[in-house]
Amino acid sequence: MADIAATTARARRKQGTKLNWTELGPFLALAVLLVVGFLVNPDFLSVNNITNVVTRSAFVIVIGVGATFVISSGGLDLSVGSMAAFVTGVMILFMNTVVHDIGSNAIAAGMVLALVVGAFCGLGNGLIVTVGGIEPFIATLGTMGIFRALITYLSNGGTIPIDHSLRDVYRPVYFGAVLGVPIPVIVSLVVAAAASVLLYRTKYGRSCAAVGANEEVARYSGIPVIKTRVIAYVIQGLCVAVAAICYVPRLGAATPTTGLLWELQVITAVVIGGTPLRGGKGHIWGTVAGAVILELIANLMVLSDFVSEYLVAAVQGVIIIIAMLIQRFSK
């Protein structure tokens, strides 16, 4: 007995040091990017610019945290971008309807509704994948189309703007700051901190990784596989809702192009962050770094003068690959 305990402890310690290196990778890439950025254009490191970039990373960070659960449990969710648009649309329509009766409380009510809708969307995805037994790629490709069509339908293809009276009250949730730290950044940090406790310090977190590493072994070990994976999708849905809550005050509207291609940014951020696509482990803070790296690259493309506007996407691709290589060889 004691033997086993000692071995486990040793294994954990060993894993701990290894974990540190993998987790350092994305931050190393981030540091290199910051230095390169500063050399290209000193304005890159101005407080204003860095604040803008980190604030706008919030959506991909928050959704990426959810995706870290889904991916580490061996799943995938392609529907997050459309889901964000759908949740945003439903939330705005609801707030516009109730604002005449309950005034500014409509915002709080809208936030609660967003979380409920997000959770149900995630639950739907989770049940289709687990109980339905459909490949996550195909299942969430399907729901991706469904959510996108629903937001297009709700908006008649146009725009769903938030009621004028709510616009200014809600605006600070994106543009405001506490002690100089923008609110979306605080939200991202809180979500990431809560998620890392859940993933690293609880039984659920360990089941999540175990299911992703080897579903059969997990089942024989008595882990409720279906429940574990469904919960991961529900967490993803909740994260999408939190992102939507921060997104609405930015431009005050939902359109059929809201959240377009976010799913790819999210998955890229998760993978840059060190979480393998095949599942089995997740790196929450790596995902956070990955999301910031992606936005910094896009920002750097605009701030630098030597890339033709036609080649921006190619250079971005090259930088992402280099960032991955830096990580790989720094291990």
Added chain:
Amino acid sequence: MSKTKLIAATLVGSLLAAGAALAEDKKTIVVSIPAADHGWTAGVVYHANAAAKEVNAAFPNINVVVKTSPSAAAQVSALEDLSAKRKMDALVILPYSSEELTGPVKSIKEAGTFITVVDRGLNDSAIQDLYLAGDNIAVGKTTAKFLVDKLGGKGKVVVLRGIPTVIDDERIQGFKDGLAGSDIKILDIQYANWNRDDAFKLMQDYLAKYPQIDAVWANDDDMLLGVLEAVKQAKRTDIKFALGGNGMKQIIEKVMANDPMTPIETPYPPSMIKTAIYMTAAALNGQAPIRGTVKLGAPLITQANAKDYFFPNSPF
């Protein structure tokens, strides 16, 4: 047995003939357009349906049918279904893409249908009887001329362009042509994909990069809304004008209110589909000659004429 069959066949045959004769009294205009997937196409759908209702009410002998398709392939199938099902006297089409729709429209033309093409041309211009489009070069040029005039011929501007397409290229070309000869300098041009969020981010980056910007031009109103939010956040006072293009109702509202930053607009109106449907109806009903090419101008919209371009119920 052969007798009953013969009688049945005759019956069916005469019924069919009667049906055809009935249909002949009413002339059908089929309108094939992209489904509403963003603001501009949503406007096209709105105005096509409005025109169909108005034309059907005004001309009892004309029946306008509107069909929307979510992709080029779907539009091709829709055309096949429609031409198999009924006699088409005229087709008004806003093609999803020139390449894929040229063949199918050509075969409909060969069956004797009047063809009106809107906005995006087909690869073979011999197919169309009427071609109606806006003027993308003028959209850029009209805006540039306004800036040259208001900035006194000198200043620094940044530009947000859409998605690499002919439409986008023409607008940028027109803008550069319009600035030619003045001392207005374009500091930067980048793609923002006709997307409000991308435009918001790009404008934030422009503001971080350039300490002095006199004017911003986003070549589409969706992007302009993102730009305005970024400018508002940065509280910058150097920016005198932020202009768009297309004629979205939120921007027309600003022009009507004489907004200091966005006092003008240039139209590339989705309501052009309505012009095309009305003209086609005029040809079918009154034999008005309409064959040829119609290019709608892009006149400057100011507070004085903004209400002519304002459609409060349209999604765009």
